[in-house]
Amino acid sequence: MKRYFLRKLLIYLLTFFLAVTIDWLIPRFMPGDPIANMLARTSVNSNAAQVMYEYYSHVFGLDLPIWQQYLNFWGSLFHGDLGISAYLFPTPVVNVLKRAVPYDIFLLVPSILLSWYVGNKFGAFAARSKWLDNTISPLSYVLTATPYMWLGILLAWFFGIVLRIFPIAGAYSFTMRPTLSLPFIGSVLKHWFLPFASLFLVGVGGQAIGMRNMIIYELEADYSHYLEALGAPRSLIRKYAFRNAILPQVTGLALSLGVIVAGALVTEVVFSYPGIGYLLLAAIQNQDYFLIQGCFLFIIIGVLIANFIIDIVYVIIDPRTRRGMTGE
Amino acid sequence: MKRATFFLSILLALSLLLSACQTAAEPTEVAEPVDEQETEPVEEPVVEAPEETVVYDRSETLYVSGAAWGPASTWNPFQPGSLANTTGTLGYVYETLFAYDPMTGEMIPWLAESGEWVDDATYVVTLRDGLTWSDGEALTADDVKFTFDLGQQYAALWFSPMWNYLSSVTADSATQVTFAFGDDILYQEWSNNLYNIPIVPEHLWSSKTEEEIIVGANENPIGSGAYLYDTHAEDRNIWVRNENWWGIDVFGTPAPKRIVDIRTSSNNVALGMVTMGDIDLSNNFLPGIAELSKQGYVDTYFEGPPYMLSANTAVLFLNTTLKPLDDAAFRRALAFAIDVPSIVNVAYAQLVAAASPSGLLPSLSTFEDADVIAELGYSFDTAQAQQILADAGYVDIDDDGFVETPDGDPIELQVTCPSGWTDWMAAIDIIASSAQAAGINVQSTYPDYGAWNTELQSGTFNMTLNNWAAMSNTPWTLYNLLFRHPIQEQMQSGNFGRYDNQTIFDLVDELARVPMTDIAGMQAVTSQIQELMLTEMPMIPLWYNGLWAQFSTAHWTNWPAEGNADNPTLPTTWSGYWQLGGLMNLINLEPVVAE
Numbered sequence: 001m002k003r004y005f006l007r008k009l010l011i012y013l014l015t016f017f018l019a020v021t022i023d024w025l026i027p028r029f030m031p032g033d034p035i036a037n038m039l040a041r042t043s044v045n046s047n048a049a050q051v052m053y054e055y056y057s058h059v060f061g062l063d064l065p066i067w068q069q070y071l072n073f074w075g076s077l078f079h080g081d082l083g084i085s086a087y088l089f090p091t092p093v094v095n096v097l098k099r100a101v102p103y104d105i106f107l108l109v110p111s112i113l114l115s116w117y118v119g120n121k122f123g124a125f126a127a128r129s130k131w132l133d134n135t136i137s138p139l140s141y142v143l144t145a146t147p148y149m150w151l152g153i154l155l156a157w158f159f160g161i162v163l164r165i166f167p168i169a170g171a172y173s174f175t176m177r178p179t180l181s182l183p184f185i186g187s188v189l190k191h192w193f194l195p196f197a198s199l200f201l202v203g204v205g206g207q208a209i210g211m212r213n214m215i216i217y218e219l220e221a222d223y224s225h226y227l228e229a230l231g232a233p234r235s236l237i238r239k240y241a242f243r244n245a246i247l248p249q250v251t252g253l254a255l256s257l258g259v260i261v262a263g264a265l266v267t268e269v270v271f272s273y274p275g276i277g278y279l280l281l282a283a284i285q286n287q288d289y290f291l292i293q294g295c296f297l298f299i300i301i302g303v304l305i306a307n308f309i310i311d312i313v314y315v316i317i318d319p320r321t322r323r324g325m326t327g328e
Numbered sequence: 329m330k331r332a333t334f335f336l337s338i339l340l341a342l343s344l345l346l347s348a349c350q351t352a353a354e355p356t357e358v359a360e361p362v363d364e365q366e367t368e369p370v371e372e373p374v375v376e377a378p379e380e381t382v383v384y385d386r387s388e389t390l391y392v393s394g395a396a397w398g399p400a401s402t403w404n405p406f407q408p409g410s411l412a413n414t415t416g417t418l419g420y421v422y423e424t425l426f427a428y429d430p431m432t433g434e435m436i437p438w439l440a441e442s443g444e445w446v447d448d449a450t451y452v453v454t455l456r457d458g459l460t461w462s463d464g465e466a467l468t469a470d471d472v473k474f475t476f477d478l479g480q481q482y483a484a485l486w487f488s489p490m491w492n493y494l495s496s497v498t499a500d501s502a503t504q505v506t507f508a509f510g511d512d513i514l515y516q517e518w519s520n521n522l523y524n525i526p527i528v529p530e531h532l533w534s535s536k537t538e539e540e541i542i543v544g545a546n547e548n549p550i551g552s553g554a555y556l557y558d559t560h561a562e563d564r565n566i567w568v569r570n571e572n573w574w575g576i577d578v579f580g581t582p583a584p585k586r587i588v589d590i591r592t593s594s595n596n597v598a599l600g601m602v603t604m605g606d607i608d609l610s611n612n613f614l615p616g617i618a619e620l621s622k623q624g625y626v627d628t629y630f631e632g633p634p635y636m637l638s639a640n641t642a643v644l645f646l647n648t649t650l651k652p653l654d655d656a657a658f659r660r661a662l663a664f665a666i667d668v669p670s671i672v673n674v675a676y677a678q679l680v681a682a683a684s685p686s687g688l689l690p691s692l693s694t695f696e697d698a699d700v701i702a703e704l705g706y707s708f709d710t711a712q713a714q715q716i717l718a719d720a721g722y723v724d725i726d727d728d729g730f731v732e733t734p735d736g737d738p739i740e741l742q743v744t745c746p747s748g749w750t751d752w753m754a755a756i757d758i759i760a761s762s763a764q765a766a767g768i769n770v771q772s773t774y775p776d777y778g779a780w781n782t783e784l785q786s787g788t789f790n791m792t793l794n795n796w797a798a799m800s801n802t803p804w805t806l807y808n809l810l811f812r813h814p815i816q817e818q819m820q821s822g823n824f825g826r827y828d829n830q831t832i833f834d835l836v837d838e839l840a841r842v843p844m845t846d847i848a849g850m851q852a853v854t855s856q857i858q859e860l861m862l863t864e865m866p867m868i869p870l871w872y873n874g875l876w877a878q879f880s881t882a883h884w885t886n887w888p889a890e891g892n893a894d895n896p897t898l899p900t901t902w903s904g905y906w907q908l909g910g911l912m913n914l915i916n917l918e919p920v921v922a923e
Contacts, residue, residue, distance in 0.1 A: 048487075
């Protein structure tokens with residue numbers, strides 16, 4: 001078992017190294033000059049453009065040769081310094097991420113977890129009887145096929161503008177300042193609900209369909225038929241089938257959680273909710289090398305950690321993997 | 329399954345708790361004791377968030393949007409405007425010596441009480457009495473001298489080139505500053521700088537390092553302005569009125585006690601909020617506002633087309649280094665071929681106005697030579713375009729519907745704009761189709777912003793739009809943009825089409841040196857520039873982009889509007905427009921009194 005994990009660790013380290021190198025390279029392949037973009041508007045009424053250009057190139061270390069930039073990148077990475085954002089100059093990238101990512105975690109983690117749980121439950125129900133299947137499946141298909149931004153705008157328009165129950169912008173009321181008090185928390189939850197609901201609805205459909213298919217597959221397996229022939233109660237067979245069907249869903253869940261740092265761009269745009277997705281898009285459009293690198297670095301780390309956790313979790317919940325490992 | 333449920337619910341609770349803590353502890357590094365001591369101007373660093381809930385009074389708070397597009401990152405007034413998403417830094421917090429009123433064309437003394445040329449090379453400014461910084465210190469001539477001297481010390485500050493003709497700045501007394509010039513004074517640039525250079529406090533900035541001055545964030549800014557920095561978060565900047573502002577006795581008290589500048593990430597949200605009255609003033613470009621204004625959902629400056637004031641000129645730059653764009657006749661034909669009325673009516677749904685062929689905004693129409701424009705100007709006329717092409721030798725040899733050059737080479741041009749700028753994308757589609765109707769093969773493409781900007785500055789585009797020629801007190805800024813010289817490898821500040829004509833360059837240089845009081849002299853030069861520009865047509869002014877502003881009268885009233893003599897200002901919160909009337913607008917606003 002130790003050898004298994006050591007080998008896994010080695011592979012992850014290698015993947016990390018390659019992925020981070022590509023992460024560093026990609027922004028630099030984009031057409032366009034980040035400093036020129038940064039200075040675009042200011043140069044209008046001044047002849048100091050050239051001087052400012054050189055100054056900012058120096059501040060960002062872009063006047064060094066490429067290999068030196070690469071080595072400096074790794075060096076500062078190990079110090080936890082991800083550089084200074086050009087788009088949100090002069091905020092360090094770490095601070096940008098620290099301030100923006102919690103909003104995405106707040107939105108995405110509950111919606112992913114809840115939609116996973118509820119979706120799987122409904123999928124399991126759907127596999128019970130034809131009548132349930134005929135109602136839940138079409139609904140799930142509709143939900144999962146709905147374009148997310150359309151659903152989001154519809155929810156915002158209906159609940160926000162027509163019924164005026166929920167607000168349509170911001171993380172908390174524009175009339176309040178953050179305090180640890182009940183009205184403020186209430187405001188946060190009110191502003192959170194619509195984006196959360198939109199993400200939840202779209203996620204539920206996909207999970208339900210996946211689970212339903214997996215359970216039907218398991219219910220048609222040999223062991224199910226054997227148990228049925230032996231006279232086991234339906235609920236017991238369903239319990240075993242559910243345990244087997246949940247495995248691929250766990251993988252899906254872990255991977256979804258791994259990419260949270262990328263944010264939910266469309267949600268942030270439709271509901272004007274703060275978060276890293278919108279900033280990442282703006283960073284890409286403005287060629288902010290350091291913010292892009294920093295964001296994608298966290299995504300790489302998130303996905304690798306998620307993969308690692310999947311490996312461990314599988315060992316715990318799937319006896320077949322456990323046996324397969326000790327058999328090595 | 330029970331274990332999984334338990335595990336999941338723990339995760340959920342944890343994530344909610346984590347994020348809630350983060351949000352609550354967020355932006356209050358500095359929170360002045362707001363509700364208790366309203367007259368206290370000094371900001372006291374309070375580390376914790378206030379315990380009881382702070383809710384802003386709706387009748388005292390103004391909600392605006394359309395200026396900030398991202399979280400605030402810097403409050404440095406010298407920082408290029410597009411970087412500072414804290415677009416109120418120069419305006420709310422820092423002020424300039426003068427302001428400019430584009431409606432009347434006059435410079436308004438702001439920090440200065442008066443300024444005059446005592447002789448051709450000396451300019452004396454007298455400051456007002458009683459000017460103060462928000463920390464209580466007096467604003468004196470030493471602060472002005474210090475600020476201007478910064479341009480001499482640091483070449484990276486945007487106004488440092490002024491020192492090519494400025495020799496020295498002396499503080500004669502607490503309220504008098506003398507600017508001594510050398511030769512070759514650019515009077516036009518100087519007067520433009522007078523309302524653009526923010527005055528910073530010497531007692532706080534003299535200890536800053538070069539890096540802090542040029543690129544520092546300048547958190548907790550102390551300025552002389554009408555508002556103070558209150559707080560900010562990911563999607564909002566909040567400013568609170570400075571109750572000790574020196575301008576209260578001179579100009580009046582700004583009506584809103586608090587201003588919340590909201591960052592909306594999409595236009596539908598801004599639209600929803602302004603129609604519901606949650607946003608009072610929206611400076612976003614919202615397509616379809618014409619309809620909404622007609623039906624009374626929002627208010628705009630004009631009751632009918634173009635609904636908006638004109639803010640800057642959208643100019644089509646032609647790359648004059650390429651064939652056939654190096655032929656003036658071809659360029660003139662293009663000017664007649666472009667269907668500007670469709671751009672105004674279809675692409676913008678009547679929210680803009682067609683530009684004058686001179687490129688000058690209506691506020692500077694004094695400097696247009698009506699005769700030159702009548703004789704050499706252009707308008708949409710496909711037949712005329714085809715005539716000019718035929719006269720110049722452009723014939724359709726291979727009968728594909730498009731003309732070829734007199735040498736027989738095919739013509740295929742591209743007109744570009746950044747992808748995602750939907751109004752411009754619609755406009756260049758119309759440019760392309762109307763040019764094709766006249767026989768010129770033009771295709772429209774939308775490269776991504778970075779690529780477009782690179783093409784613009786390195787001169788690898790064919791034809792592209794640019795609208796940096798904003799409201800100004802002098803026609804020189806427009807012509808300096810259009811005919812920037814010398815032509816270098818990277819053109820960052822204008823003349824992107826690299827039009828090389830020494831006569832025009834000399835004329836622009838001559839214009840820069842005409843004193844602002846010599847209107848006739850300025851008109852003489854601009855007339856010559858316009859004549860050459862319209863004969864050669866190196867770039868084509870098309871339409872005036874609007875000073876986008878739609879407002880709700882649910883909570884605030886007396887907005888600037890055509891015919892409203894009580895508030896003859898600009899309804900805008902855009903960076904660079906505070907000194908053009910944006911701040912006076914706040915002083916003239918009135919809260920809606922509940923009945």
